[in-house]
Amino acid sequence: MQLVPIGIFHTCYKTKDEAPRQGRDSEDIAYIEVFEKYIDGLKDIEEAKYLIILYWAHEAKRDTLVTKTPFSDVPKGVFACRSPNRPNPILLDIAQLIDRKGNVLVVKGIDAIDSSPVLDIKPFYTEIDVPEEILSSCNKKEESGT
Amino acid sequence: MQLVPIGIFHTCYKTKDEAPRQGRDSEDIAYIEVFEKYIDGLKDIEEAKYLIILYWAHEAKRDTLVTKTPFSDVPKGVFACRSPNRPNPILLDIAQLIDRKGNVLVVKGIDAIDSSPVLDIKPFYTEIDVPEEILSSCNKKEESGT
Structure with a gap:
């Protein structure tokens, strides 16, 4: 099961420490550049007000199975929390679609x-x-x- | 970006035609067998009432970018609809966690x-x-x- 990138995020968070804990916490605008090869897939996307964005946590650890969360000293399983470290680090943001400019989506709610x-x-x-x-x-x- | 299966679905839908359009439409019970290697990742999962399940549409077409939906004769971009056919056929169900039996999750709301x-x-x-x-x-x- 091999993934292909369909685009790339442009955000103001250069490191993990700069990113908010959850996209919901952010008012910052982010940009999704959809690669030209996939632009036809955007047809009629303007009809959506909110989008589910799946992206790859390219800095995540994939061998972590239990981890501490900010909410407790007792470690949880990675499938019982939202840690980016997990066997398949596919992360999910529910983003607000602000605008579309050709192959670029302007969105809010991104971590x-x-x-x-x-x-x-x-x-x-x-x-x-x-x-x-x-x-x-x-x-x-x-x-x-x- | 290479994915690893962390488990496998056991459902009563043997073909695409048997599956409901959306998991929400289904009252059928399904089972997620998490492979033993990943069982530690389930620690404390019983605390969740609802789960986001990401799974791989292994029968999907990955070269489809526009497609007809059941709701219109006008084709939509695959990123503007929920077709299983898309460049990365990662599908998403919001499932109700009914029970856990060791490495098996008993869930409802699956397509x-x-x-x-x-x-x-x-x-x-x-x-x-x-x-x-x-x-x-x-x-x-x-x-x-x-």
Whole structure:
């Protein structure tokens, strides 16, 4: 299973230490340069307000299976936390699509360090990407007015 | 960028035609067998109610850049839709974790065909995986009682 980079991130984070813990924490603008070879894949992407971006943590350790998180002294399994260190370091940001300029997507909500390879872009759909229970808890609050 | 399978799906869908369009549409139980080599990565996974599962669409076409969706006769770019056919066919399900039995996770909400290689498992966190705007629209409904 061999991946191909479909693009590259241009961000203001040059090192891991500069990057926010989560893309959600960032108001910085980032740019996804989609390589010309794949530009047809962007057709109609402007219809999406939010995108799921999969990218490659090219500096990650791939032999880590348990790791400490910032929230506890007790180590967790890498599949039970969001550490970038994991056997397949595919990271995921839910980004806001601000603009498209040809083969460049202008996005917000990114924690990728500069030059990270981009692997995939998918439109985010609330109805399939948010568990029904979470949506219905919103609706219940709505119904009860509490 | 070479991927390693960290496990394998056992599902009741033997072919693409048998699989639901989206995992969300399914009430069927599926099983993720995590290979023994990676079992330590599961430590504390029971704390998660929902998981982001990344898996490999091993039957996908990787040279498709535009494709028709079930919703329109006008083709879309693969990065603007959720087709399994894309340059890096990494698919994503938000699954409910029902149970863990050693190295096997019992899950619901899966559209993977049987024997799909599993690439990564991450806990789903509402606060980082649901755009703030969607959460706050819930809160606004709550506040207004409408």
